[in-house]
Each structure stands twice: as structure tokens, then as C-alpha cells.
Amino acid sequence: MITLYHSPQTRSGSIVWLLEELEVPYQTQHVTFRKSDGTGEKDPANPHPHGKVPALKDDGETIFEGGAIALFLTDKYRKVKMGPAPGDPRRGEYLSWLFYRPGVMEPAFMERRLGIQHVNGMMGWAKTEEVEEVLNNHLAKNKYFLGDEFSAADIMVGGGIYFMMMFGMTAKTPLFEEYAARITARPAFKRMMERDAPK
Ligand SMILES: N[C@@H](CCC(=O)N[C@@H](CS)C(=O)NCC(=O)O)C(=O)O
Incomplete structure (x- = not known):
């Protein structure tokens, strides 16, 4: 049984959304974590x-980091295909967007939120406005991150766009808003939101 920490x-929540899309049995174990307001603590169970x-455990394997977990799950569980397999011509693009989310997009948007000065050639990510331009230009030509097919790249990058717009970390452009409406209309997204709603 898959256990999601x-x-x-x-x-x-992105991984709950992905597991719902994949239609595989899983359980969640709620853990505490250190929050930005100074409350909370690391959970020894995590x-x-x-x-x-x-973090996730599956059949004796432990995987941490959202991107790695998404790739692990979409490679292993393929009743519902949520990402191109090795050998598929879209595999490279898939991997690129999965790594782009934590490596480029997230630090760029966090940079704006925290007022950090960008230094080209030193930081491994790109300036916030440049990242917004790349993402908007891509969505101007593609329904989803991999063209016409919804994949885990839309959960990781697209879900990030949706929530970062909500928190004012990225500009609400018409392209972002139309795309976010498209991906959040999915039943699996709604199931995740209901499951995770404050009780
Ligand atoms: N790079 C990680 C980021 C995970 C992350 O920072 N999660 C937050 C909650 S949204 C957390 O656990 N923070 C606790 C801490 O920073 O100690 C990933 O993409 O999975």
C-alpha cells in the first residue's frame, strides 16, 4: 500500500491530486512540519x-521531494497514463517541466515574494518576469504542458501556477487564469480539495 506523508x-496536496488521477489505492499519514510562522515541528514519523x-513509501521504497514522487508514481502506475514513458518522444519535455517546477519556477516566484535581488549567472533559476513570460508563451501555444494531453506536469507546474496566483506570487494573466480553470475543473482536483478542506 502506498503511504503519503x-x-x-x-x-x-499535489501528490494527493496525482494519486486520485492515477486511481491507485493509497493512504495518507498526516504529519506535522515546521511552518513559516515559527510554529510546528518536524515529525519523527516523516x-x-x-x-x-x-514524502512517500511504497513497497519498501522511500521517495522524498514532490518532483521525484510524481515521476516515480507516473512511471510505476500506468493503468491511467499520467506521463510519457521512457522512449516516448515527449519524455524529455515531460522531465524538463517536472524539474522546472522546483528548480526554476518556485524559487523565481519566491524571490518576488521575499524581495530577493536576482543575480544572473549565479542563481540556478531565472528572474521572475522571465519565468512568467516562458510559462505564458508556452500556454499560448499548448492546451496543457505536454500539448493536448493532461499529465503530471500540469499538476506540478500547473497546480503551482494556480496556487501561486492565489497567493499573489505570480501575475494573474488571462492565459494563466484560463489554464488554471481548465485543470482545476478536473474531478480528481476537486476530490483532493474536498479531502484536504479545513475541518
Ligand atoms: N522541495 C520540496 C518542498 C517541500 C516543502 O517545503 N514543503 C513544505 C510544506 S508546503 C514543508 O514541508 N515545509 C517544512 C519545512 O520547511 O521544514 C518539494 O518540492 O517537495
């Missing part, structure tokens, strides 16, 4: 080395 309304969520 999770906390509602956090980044691990296998993530920094006590972050998400």
Missing part, C-alpha cells in the same frame, strides 16, 4: 530528511 493545504511534505 501529508499535511492538508501544503505542497503534498521519512523526508528535512521533515518536509511530501
Whole structure:
């Protein structure tokens, strides 16, 4: 049985959404974590080395970091195909967007939120406005991140766009808003939101 180390309304919600799309049995284990307001603490039950969520255990394997978990799950569970397999001509693009989310997009948007000065050639990500331009230009030509097919890239990058717009970390452009409406209309997204709703 898959166990997701999770906390509602956090980044691990993306993995709940993905598991719902994949239609595989799973359980969640709610864990505490260190919050930005100084409350909360690492949970000894969480296998993530920094006590972050998400982390996941499946059949003796432990995986941490959202991108790695998404790739692991979409490669292993293929009753519902949520990402191109090795050898598929779209595989490279898939991997690129999965890694883009934590490596480029998220630090760029966080940079704006925290008022950090960008330094080209030193930081591994790009300036916020440049990232927004790349994402908008891509969505101007594509229904989803991999063209016409919804994939886990839309959960990781697209879900990030949706929530970061909500928190004012990225500009609400018409392209972002139309795309976000398209992906959040999915039943699996709604199931995740209901499951994680504050009780
Ligand atoms: N790079 C991680 C980020 C995970 C992350 O930072 N999650 C937050 C909750 S949204 C957390 O667990 N924070 C606790 C901490 O920073 O110690 C990923 O993409 O999975």
C-alpha cells in the first residue's frame, strides 16, 4: 500500500491530486512540519530528511521531494497514463517541466515574494518576469504542458501556477487564469480539495 506523508493545504496536496488521477489505492499519514510562522515541528514519523511534505513509501521504497514522487508514481502506475514513458518522444519535455517546477519556477516566484535581488549567472533559476513570460508563451501555444494531453506536469507546474496566483506570487494573466480553470475543473482536483478542506 502506498503511504503519503501529508499535511492538508501544503505542497503534498499535489501528490494527493496525482494519486486520485492515477486511481491507485493509497493512504495518507498526516504529519506535522515546521511552518513559516515559527510554529510546528518536524515529525519523527516523516521519512523526508528535512521533515518536509511530501514524502512517500511504497513497497519498501522511500521517495522524498514532490518532483521525484510524481515521476516515480507516473512511471510505476500506468493503468491511467499520467506521463510519457521512457522512449516516448515527449519524455524529455515531460522531465524538463517536472524539474522546472522546483528548480526554476518556485524559487523565481519566491524571490518576488521575499524581495530577493536576482543575480544572473549565479542563481540556478531565472528572474521572475522571465519565468512568467516562458510559462505564458508556452500556454499560448499548448492546451496543457505536454500539448493536448493532461499529465503530471500540469499538476506540478500547473497546480503551482494556480496556487501561486492565489497567493499573489505570480501575475494573474488571462492565459494563466484560463489554464488554471481548465485543470482545476478536473474531478480528481476537486476530490483532493474536498479531502484536504479545513475541518
Ligand atoms: N522541495 C520540496 C518542498 C517541500 C516543502 O517545503 N514543503 C513544505 C510544506 S508546503 C514543508 O514541508 N515545509 C517544512 C519545512 O520547511 O521544514 C518539494 O518540492 O517537495
